[in-house]
Amino acid sequence: MNKKNIVLFVADQMRSDSLAHMGNTASITPNLDKLAKEGISFENAYCQNPVCVPSRCSFLTGLYPHTTGHRTMHFLQREDEENILRKMKQNGYEVIWIGRNDVLPSGMPKTEYCDEFYNGLDQLNRVNPEGLSESSFFKQSGDYMKGFTRPEFMKDVSPYSFYLGRQDSELAEQGFDYNCIQSALDYIDRRTKEGSEKPFLLYISLIYPHPPYVCSDPWYSMIDRTKLPEKRPDVEKLKDKPGMLYGIREKQELKSWTDQKYDELRATYLAMVSQFDEHYGIISDKLKASGLYDETSIFVFSDHGDYTGDYGIVEKVQNCFEDPISNIPLIVKPSASYNVKSRISPALVELLDLPATISEIAGIDLGYTQFGKSLIHTFNGDDEHKDAVFCEGGRLHGEVQAMEGGHGPKSHYWPRLSTQCEEGPQHTKACMIRMGNLKYTYRLYEKDELYDLDKDPMELRNAIDDPAYSERLTEMKARLLQYYMETGDFVPVKRDAR
Template identity: 65%
Template sequence: MDNKPNIVLFVADQMRCDSMHHMGNDASVTPHLDSILKEGISFENAYCQNPVCVPSRCSFLTGLYPHTTGHRTMHYLQRHEDEPNILKEMKQNGYEVIWIGRNDVIPGDKPKTNYCDEYYDGTTFENQRDNSNSFFFPKDNLKKVTDDDIKNDNFYSFYIGKLKDSEGYGKQDWNCIQSALDYIERKSKNSNSKPFFLYCTISFPHPPYACEDPWYSMIKRHLVPVRRPNISTLKDRASMLYSIESKQNLQNWSEERFTELRATYLAMVSRFDHQFGMICNKLKELNFYDNTNIFVYSDHGDYTGDYNITEKVQNCFENPISNIPLLIKPAKNIKVKPRKTKALAELLDIPATIADMCHINLSYTQFGKSLVHVLSGDEIHKDAVFCEGGRIHGETQAMEKGHNPTSPYWPRLSTQSSEGPEHTKALMCRMGNIKYTMRLYEKDELYDLDKDPLELVNQIDNPKYQDIVLKFKERILYYYMETADFVPQGRDQR
């Protein structure tokens, strides 16, 4: 196993692609991510397969679309032992698998013995592989929510602002980084010849929007990009967005307040960038860097005030929540043409790419395609990419009930409980610079990103685009026919 490359997955939560400086955000401070362009690639057009945590993670760790095995809700995780997962695959192929940080994949009451050799959730520095994990976000210091709190126009915004230090909110991420650094240090002194697979997945820049100095003060507010306009001023959009906007109570916010919220989010991204730099520096210091394939990405994005909405939503696909960072720094043995690439890519391509880099065969059917050829210079990867979400009427198990107005998530989750069209099934398909969204119970959407990069004008009723719509519908039919299911591995007695 000495010649096998190491793998590092460094994963953000809720980070949008345009939050990085090299993607054109002048207010962003991301020097370590930007530096990947010197020796790797960054995808301008990478998409998650679902814009919320659990379905996206179940997809990018398997290479399966959310609809294939029904992972379309925050409360349906990989509960069956025979479900595939790249962590299990790497462990079975002789890798030492270290899982640090977020879960959102395996039910919290199940141990991770089959998935990794060590697991650290950030609440402790002890290996918890054989135990159920604790809730990732700290629960202490929660005060009782009053009616006055709910009426305050800041309550549903997720905005906190400047943190006094690193000891409260966000501390678990620092603990996760320390666990990663400690492991790399131990590995350098360990005679164990196994290559390592380090999956470090932290919480920033997931709301609430809050960050400490020096990152909070790094962001120049006058350079923060202008928001997309209020969704209430736009026509023919998803009813989910109109409903959330009406409930989040941000209608009277000034542009200065939104700018401050967005700057705080960018500060969180900058802290993520700094922590990524710490990991890279440790790999370099201990001579692991050259033989390590590094992937940096996020599970999905965040509206961050665009359309007058914060947070994310499960069945809408505007670029702020579906177009995510995906950066790859390959090991020295892999040919690479460093650059930003416009090639269309999906997060579910990651398992196939890892298998290709490590010369292993995945033991299960999956739908990803290796990105190694894009590393070497190809600018065409897939003709189409997809992002999906929502449910059919009557699918109450997907509503994620249990939240009341005292929860900051209430605007979205109360809308998900409606039996109107708000939370129902939708699928986004992008081919070239056209994005088409098919909706099961309401009007479809089509955006020409060349003419309308902010996705403001729904062209679905424009006769000039009708031939294009038919091509998208044909492509979607092929997509569903190819990926709707697969025959399970192995044979049963009959």
């Protein structure tokens, strides 16, 4: 029987070039590299917004962030909005949701979306939370910030750097990702023992490598600091970059950092990626031992990326689209029922292609408008998928509800969030389109951007005023207009009573 099982194994804030098979000379990711050799690793996969909530609302629905107004961390899905988890459950799948939410409001029962829900704080099924707010994660996870040591040269770094260092191993074994992996293993064991033949969707959403940059041994010590790729130059050395980058750079207190400090932070981030790789390997081994691996399609990806010191800043922003934060890993290993040409594919793909792909694998009709396109045709070697991909974010002047204010200077996030609350051009609307080797960003209130990724892979020279690109720029502007015309809204399937 072809059960068409699905596993979604999701990182938080992992950039595509953090994987060894993507060319990172310091990265250690043997399990994901092996997975790429069994399936397809898409080197040109893009998220649709470079922060958590808008991205997840997009890749779980197949709708762009602007279509339903998901442009802020504080606006989550409404009850009348569909997503792939609820649709899979309605169509007979056993849906197990483990880990990060960032989609539904805190404390909202998830009985319509999954059969079991584990929030990573413990290993209890909280599909009906009975009043427990998931916002308690930030309170209960205080130990995640404790029990760490730093090299002497990193002792006095600013908290705005998000750098913590080497975490105590015992604390790491009590943490969020550990609980998530144990919950997944327990489910697979129970399923195997019961002999269930019901198809399942296992959605495992971990926290690594999200800042703070902290990791335990052996991963912390595994990364060779001398093998790190080149860092992108500090943004003040560059012209015509977006105001958000300059604004954050002024506040994150990293201007005095040496290359050694940046390298230590970048290595710790890669250690977190290596631990994520280890956790995937544990789940992969369990599926194999349980006889489920061959009949399961596996998707490994991230919601967005991380600057990790590039341009002299850390973390992420909502309205900038350089590859470190918009180009994410996406590895797909289809079930054995598909003929697969294993490779690194250059196809342009988007995260919102996932619901269309999953529903076709499952043989179900999602029943509402989709802007994603199924990836199944790529499995056997087709590297032509989309002519363009998009990433968007930011706000209008005066949109106070999108500023995400309320964080004072004691917050690690203050450099970004305080800049978001300014009424200059920093946090304002923008949309990126990539076609072929060119990335064009239309900005509502400041200078547009254009980068030739063949000639300028680090996105250092804004070529928007270069007449050599005028013809292609006109083409990209027309395609951007088409994009907004096609996806600006959609008519709900359910009719309201008159």
